[in-house]
Amino acid sequence: MAMMRIRASLNPAEVARASAAVTRKVLALPAFREAGTVLAYMDVRNEIQTGALIRATFDAGRRVAVPVTDRERRRLIAARITGYPIDLESGPYGIPQPRRYEEIPPGELDCILVPGLAFDYWGYRLGFGGGYYDRFLPRVRDDAVLIGLAYDFQICPTVYPEAHDRTVHVVITETRILDIRGGPRSK
Secondary structure: OHHHHHHHOOOHHHHHHHHHHHHHHHHHOHHHHOOOEEEEOOOOOOOOOOHHHHHHHHHOOOEEEEEEEEOOOOEEEEEEEOOOOOOEEEOHHHOEEEOOOEEOOHHHOOEEEEOOOEEEOOOOEEOOOOOHHHHHHHHOOOOOEEEEEOOHHHEEOOOOOOOOOOOOOEEEOOOOEEEHHHOOOOO
């Protein structure tokens, strides 16, 4: 897919620069600052980096979880961590995950940082094909804020959502914040 090729072609300085810009915007977002428990993905393959957001959440004295992929049951687990960086191992799909953790029920999450290959102006996302987030997100509370993190080039008119897809509430890129909660937004 084109989005994967473009993202793979980014050099480390470009990834760091865009990630820093996205991080500043997320940190300024009231929904993130006020969240008591945050689920943050572990970035891989040039995704927007989440390490600074994880550290800031810990510094603010709030709970942090990262995803653990349970391939056997085809589900995503919100795994509470107590520090960052943490003792990680390579999990399914090469995504780092904690060796030891406490599971946090999805209903206790206040804010979820969601990865994706692409997002559209309605807040739908194109994932990586495993369906883990598609099965996980409907289990979180309706008032939990879902924030998609992306590069500008990952925003497109539509990702051709299916009936089971759930939208994120906000998409943040290095140059803009798309707040979907009031309806779709264009450029």
